[in-house]
Structure formats: structure tokens, C-alpha cells
Amino acid sequence: MMEEMLTNPLATLILAHADDKLLLGHVQSDWTGLGPILEEDIAASAMAQDDLSHALMLYQYLGERYGLDPDVIAFEREPSDYLCCDLVTHPDDFDWADALVKRWLIAVFTSLGIDRLSTVDDKDLAARCNRIKPEQALQIKHLDAWIQRLGRGNEESNARLQSALNRTSELAGMLFEVPGHRVAEQPDVACGRDEMFNQWLDSIQQTLASAGLTAQFTLPERGVTGGRRGQHASHFHEQLDEMTEVRRLSPGATW
Incomplete structure (x- = not known):
């Protein structure tokens, strides 16, 4: 059940990706109708929908293994049991440069993480990850193109994107x-943190160099505790309260 899932090393790794997807899909849906051009308005909504679909696929996988309703996993945990990174819910103040940079950084990370999960010796999990991969690749292709388009565009677009990178x-x-935070040890797939960071950094820096942008990224010390271990910033709690409001008003309701 819930406690067993939250103390299983592999399950928490899957939860972290699912929670990233759920909260990112919720936050990014705020851009529906507000994109700078029609193309990007539609793309933002489509990517948010993809994220919610991917989250559901992972919650369903966990639900089948731990006897839990996916909606219960998604909406009825304690705040400290959500394992998303706080970057996901960090406010963009409806600055499209901030929203673009945040989504791009997370998308590249997610792609690497889903690749790793697909190597776990579990055919069902691998099949779900392999369904997510091509859609994740399309997101990255779209976001990479915008990073390069704005970085190379003109002085203003480059400056605004550089400022967003500096903030993020x-x-x-x-x-x-x-x-x-309840897990004593992590599975092998989680142990290559430094290797995965270097892969992510290579991909990010290659795109930035092509776009005429710069940024410095560092891994946090292992003792630093944040959202992945249940210690969330205030903006996470605000988004969680908004996202779960209907569920709390009518627990167990169905369409």
C-alpha cells in the first residue's frame, strides 16, 4: 500500500518523475491562451497534456503494484510525500523566457531519467517508458529550437533569455x-547521479553555445535537502493546494 510504495527505492524514483510531470503539467497549463504566438500557445497546451498523460502512466504502474488508485497516489498524499523538484513549481511570473528555460531544463533531465528507468528489468515499466520517450524527444526538439531561435534572434531576445537562465x-x-526521504538506499539506476548530471550538462551546454548563451550549473552537496526529499518551498504548497482543491472538496468523486 502507500507506506510500502513510499519506502521502496525504485518506486520513489518513479514517483519523482511522475510528480515532476504532474506538477509541471498543472503549472504549464496556465499558459493556455497566453502564449506569445498561436503556435506556442498550442504547443504549451499540448506539452502540458503530454506531461499529465505521462504522469498517469507512471502512477498506474505504481498503483497496479501497490494496490492503489492512481488518483489517490496523485492527489491524496501528504505534501512531504511528493518528490518533485521545486524548480517545477518555481514561479515564472508569466515571463515566457522563464517558462521556456525552466521547461527546457526539466525536459532534458526527464529524458535521461526515463531512459534509465527503461533499463530496469521490468517489461511493463520498460514499455511505459518507451511510450514516453518519443513524446519527450519531440518536446526537447521543440524547446531546443526556441532556445536557439531566441538566443540568435536579436539583442533583446538574447538578453531576456540570458536573464531567465541567470535566474533559473x-x-x-x-x-x-x-x-x-523514507528510503535507506537507492537502486542501481539512481546511483549514477554524477554521470547523469554530466550527460545533462553536455546536452544543455551544446544548445547554449549554439544559441550564444551561457550558464553555470552545479550539483548540490549530497547533504542538501529539497523537494525530492519532501522539503518543499512555499510555491509548491500553493500549487498543490490549487491542484487538489476539487479532490478535497469531494473525496472519491468520479465523473
């Missing part, structure tokens, strides 16, 4: 915090 880069390292 110091938070990005917490994506790599090992999840699960």
Missing part, C-alpha cells in the same frame, strides 16, 4: 537530488 540556473541542480 542555480535551481536546476536540485533536479538531481536523490529522491525519497
Whole structure:
């Protein structure tokens, strides 16, 4: 059940990705109708929908293994049992440059994480991850193109994107915090944190160099505790309260 899931090393790793997807899909849906151009308005909504779908696939996997309703996993845990990185819910103040940079950094991380989960010796989990991969790749292709388009665009677009990177880069390292404050040890797939960070950094820096942008990223010290271990910033709690409001008003309601 819930306690067993929250103390299982592999389950918490899956939860971290599912929670990232759930909260990111919720936050990014705020951009529906507000994109700077119609193309990006539609793309933002489509990516948010993808994120929610991917979260559901992972919650369903966990639900089948621990006898839990996926909606209960998604909406009825204690706040400290959500394992998303706080970068996901960090406010963008409806500055599209901030929203773009945040989504891009998270998308590249997620792609690497889903690749790793697909190597776990579990055919069902691998199949779900393999369904997510191509959609994640399309997101990255779209976001990479915008980073390069704005970085190379003109002085204003480059400056605004660089400012967004400066505001966001110091938070990005917490994506790599090992999840699960109730877990004594992590599975092999989570142990290559440094290797995964270097892969992520290579991909990010390659795109930034092509776009004429710069940023410095560092891994947090292993003793630093954040959202992946249940210690969330106030903006997470605000988003969680908003996202679960209907569920709390009518627990167990169905369509």
C-alpha cells in the first residue's frame, strides 16, 4: 500500500518523475491562451497534456503494484510525500523566457531519467517508458529550437533569455537530488547521479553555445535537502493546494 510504495527505492524514483510531470503539467497549463504566438500557445497546451498523460502512466504502474488508485497516489498524499523538484513549481511570473528555460531544463533531465528507468528489468515499466520517450524527444526538439531561435534572434531576445537562465540556473541542480526521504538506499539506476548530471550538462551546454548563451550549473552537496526529499518551498504548497482543491472538496468523486 502507500507506506510500502513510499519506502521502496525504485518506486520513489518513479514517483519523482511522475510528480515532476504532474506538477509541471498543472503549472504549464496556465499558459493556455497566453502564449506569445498561436503556435506556442498550442504547443504549451499540448506539452502540458503530454506531461499529465505521462504522469498517469507512471502512477498506474505504481498503483497496479501497490494496490492503489492512481488518483489517490496523485492527489491524496501528504505534501512531504511528493518528490518533485521545486524548480517545477518555481514561479515564472508569466515571463515566457522563464517558462521556456525552466521547461527546457526539466525536459532534458526527464529524458535521461526515463531512459534509465527503461533499463530496469521490468517489461511493463520498460514499455511505459518507451511510450514516453518519443513524446519527450519531440518536446526537447521543440524547446531546443526556441532556445536557439531566441538566443540568435536579436539583442533583446538574447538578453531576456540570458536573464531567465541567470535566474533559473542555480535551481536546476536540485533536479538531481536523490529522491525519497523514507528510503535507506537507492537502486542501481539512481546511483549514477554524477554521470547523469554530466550527460545533462553536455546536452544543455551544446544548445547554449549554439544559441550564444551561457550558464553555470552545479550539483548540490549530497547533504542538501529539497523537494525530492519532501522539503518543499512555499510555491509548491500553493500549487498543490490549487491542484487538489476539487479532490478535497469531494473525496472519491468520479465523473
